[in-house]
Amino acid sequence: MALVKYNNNSLSAITAASSLPTGAMTLIKEQTASASGTIDFVDGTSDVVLDSTYPIYLFKYINAHPGTNDQNFTFQGSTDTGSSYGVTMTSTKFRSTHKEDGTYTDLSQLTFQDLAQSTSFHNLHNGVGSVNDEQCSGELWLFSPSSTTFVKNFMARGVQYQADDYPEDDYSAGYFNTTSAIDAIQFKMSSGNIDAGTFKLYGIKDS
Numbered sequence: 547m548a549l550v551k552y553n554n555n556s557l558s559a560i561t562a563a564s565s566l567p568t569g570a571m572t573l574i575k576e577q578t579a580s581a582s583g584t585i586d587f588v589d590g591t592s593d594v595v596l597d598s599t600y601p602i603y604l605f606k607y608i609n610a611h612p613g614t615n616d617q618n619f620t621f622q623g624s625t626d627t628g629s630s631y632g633v634t635m636t637s638t639k640f641r642s643t644h645k646e647d648g649t650y651t652d653l654s655q656l657t658f659q660d661l662a663q664s665t666s667f668h669n670l671h672n673g674v675g676s677v678n679d680e681q682c683s684g685e686l687w688l689f690s691p692s693s694t695t696f697v698k699n700f701m702a703r704g705v706q707y708q709a710d711d712y713p714e715d716d717y718s719a720g721y722f723n724t725t726s727a728i729d730a731i732q733f734k735m736s737s738g739n740i741d742a743g744t745f746k747l748y749g750i751k752d753s
Contacts (some may be wrong), residue, residue, distance in 0.1 A: 570606070571576055574747045579740040581613060582614040587747050588628040589729040596729055598692040600749030605686040606708040607704070607733065607745050614738030616663065620667035623698070623722050624730035631732045632665035637720030639669070645712040663723065667734070671716055672734075675709035681743070682706035684716070691728035698722040 575594050577585055587605070589596035595604060610619055622631040640655040659669045671682040684704015691698050702718040722728055733745065 547651050550750070552556045570750060570752050572600075572749045572751065574749050576747075577613065577745045579610065579743040579745065581739045581741055583731050583739055584734040585740060585743075585745045586628055586730060586732045587745075588624075590627065594747065595749060596691060596747070600751055601690055602750035603688045603691060604748040604750060605618060605688070605731065605733075605745065606748070607685070607743060608683050609680040609681040609682065610733075610743035610745075611673070612674050612676045612735045612738060613741035614735070616673045617676070617684050618669040618736035619671040619674050619706070619733070620736055621731060621733050622665075623691075623728040624732070625724060625726040625728060626730075628730035628732070630728070631667075633728065634663055634665055634723045635661050635668060635720055636663055636723060637661040637668045637718060639716065639718045641714050641716045643708070643712050643714040645710070647711075650712065661720065667736075668718060668720065669736075670704055670718055671706040671711045671714065674706050677739070680707040680709070686731075688731065690713070694725050694727060697724065698728050706749045711745075 575587060579585055587594050587596060623633045624631050627634060637660060639659050642653045644651045659672060661668055674682045682704055684702060686702040687700060689699045699721045704716050707712050708714050
């Protein structure tokens with residue numbers, strides 16, 4: 547990024563800096579869960595932008611804590627600005643894990659969580675614990691959601707404190723099999739509320 551040079555003798559003398567360059571990643575919206583049934587990012591609602599403004603959108607979820615123990619943290623998309631969530635999706639997922647007491651390790655594809663032309667919610671994390679210090683955190687990338695030519699690719703990576711006391715490193719990828727624009731994304735637990743957590747949406751430009 548190029549430096550911006552001002553002729554003023556000091557920063558206190560600058561009266562306008564409207565031409566300061568901005569970074570390629572722009573925070574669009576932040577939401578905080580508090581016993582929330584869902585967290586929704588809907589284009590055109592509450593200052594959310596999820597359209598052709600950016601070619602890539604990045605969702606970050608931080609310390610998403612379920613209100614009920616052993617829940618899946620999931621997401622789905624919408625083509626009707628959040629009136630319904632259930633876009634046909636194909637996805638895949640794998641994980642690595644290691645239990646606290648050292649009795650169990652695993653590196654595998656979670657085929658039972660793969661979706662094949664399904665309208666179900668995809669599990670980003672399986673079995674998140676609800677004890678006070680348990681949660682999941684990660685990010686979801688969505689590519690060209692406004693395209694009316696191509697399917698909509700996504701990929702995600704995150705970590706969780708699983709209800710059975712082990713960390714789980716989860717990787718997901720897939721696509722919404724539609725040429726309609728995806729204009730809303732919803733996050734929720736498989737049952738119960740999202741008791742707490744911070745959710746952020748960023749737009750990535752020049753990409």
